[in-house]
Amino acid sequence: MMKLTFIGSGCWQGIPAPFGDDEISKKVEWGSKDFRFRTSLHVETENAKSIILEATPDIRLQSWKFKLKKPDAIIISHWHWDHLFGLLDLDWFVSKNPLVVYGNSVTKDWYDKRMGHIKVDFQVFKSYKSFQIDNIKITPLEVNHVDKTDGFLLEDMNTGKKMAYLSDLHGIPERTNQLIKNSDLVITDATYLASYINDDPTHLQKDQIVPFLEKLSANEIILTNIGSYQGMTHDDFEKKFSQYTIAYDGMERQSS
Numbered sequence: 290m291m292k293l294t295f296i297g298s299g300c301w302q303g304i305p306a307p308f309g310d311d312e313i314s315k316k317v318e319w320g321s322k323d324f325r326f327r328t329s330l331h332v333e334t335e336n337a338k339s340i341i342l343e344a345t346p347d348i349r350l351q352s353w354k355f356k357l358k359k360p361d362a363i364i365i366s367h368w369h370w371d372h373l374f375g376l377l378d379l380d381w382f383v384s385k386n387p388l389v390v391y392g393n394s395v396t397k398d399w400y401d402k403r404m405g406h407i408k409v410d411f412q413v414f415k416s417y418k419s420f421q422i423d424n425i426k427i428t429p430l431e432v433n434h435v436d437k438t439d440g441f442l443l444e445d446m447n448t449g450k451k452m453a454y455l456s457d458l459h460g461i462p463e464r465t466n467q468l469i470k471n472s473d474l475v476i477t478d479a480t481y482l483a484s485y486i487n488d489d490p491t492h493l494q495k496d497q498i499v500p501f502l503e504k505l506s507a508n509e510i511i512l513t514n515i516g517s518y519q520g521m522t523h524d525d526f527e528k529k530f531s532q533y534t535i536a537y538d539g540m541e542r543q544s545s
């Protein structure tokens with residue numbers, strides 16, 4: 290069994306945006322599908338181990354809203370603050386509770402320089418070198434975003450189900466493409482699904498996203514990292530991109 294819960298589905302600033310005066314931020318209500326913490330995923334294993342993908346700046350409220358127990362591991366894809374800097378909020382928690390954090394070597398450098406006083410057990414992984422937590426085999430996957438970013442292939446060793454999590458990207462190397470082929474589920478980046486920002490080459494842009502998705506072979510594709518600057522509600526996204534699933538906070542999937 291592998292139970293996934295989206296505990297965040299928003300872009301780097303979440304929805305509502307800080308002091309947001311855009312149409313989506315002005316109308317959004319707590320608990321609606323348009324209210325989005327920063328993207329992260331909770332994974333519950335066969336023996337109820339608790340894994341969190343990404344330490345977002347919303348981790349305190351995410352843990353409360355979704356009634357998460359103390360995590361057995363936090364796994365971080367890259368050093369951007371919306372994925373890593375939630376660890377700063379765990380200072381007091383970590384002083385009372387051991388915490389294992391997995392990340393790549395560049396993420397470890399950022400952790401050491403900016404929050405090394407928070408004494409976690411930091412395990413450095415390498416791309417394509419798998420490790421296992423309970424029944425879940427986790428393989429970090431190189432993705433093209435910033436130096437250096439990993440997605441993750443999660444495989445339920447009891448059921449054989451495969452889920453790929455590729456949150457921030459502007460493309461993937463062929464080796465990653467081969468490994469995620471025929472996944473049951475791929476979760477990927479919709480930061481600029483409906484709008485284009487010329488000066489940000491680190492994510493796929495509007496006209497590049499659908500061609501990228503069409504090349505993936507997965508039973509289900511879930512789009513995450515949604516921002517209010519796109520000017521569309523969750524319902525708008527569902528109507529316009531009906532061939533894909535649009536993530537929302539609290540959405541669940543289970544392999545069993």
Ligand SMILES: [Zn+2]
Pocket residue numbers: 367369434435457
């Ligand atoms: Zn990023």
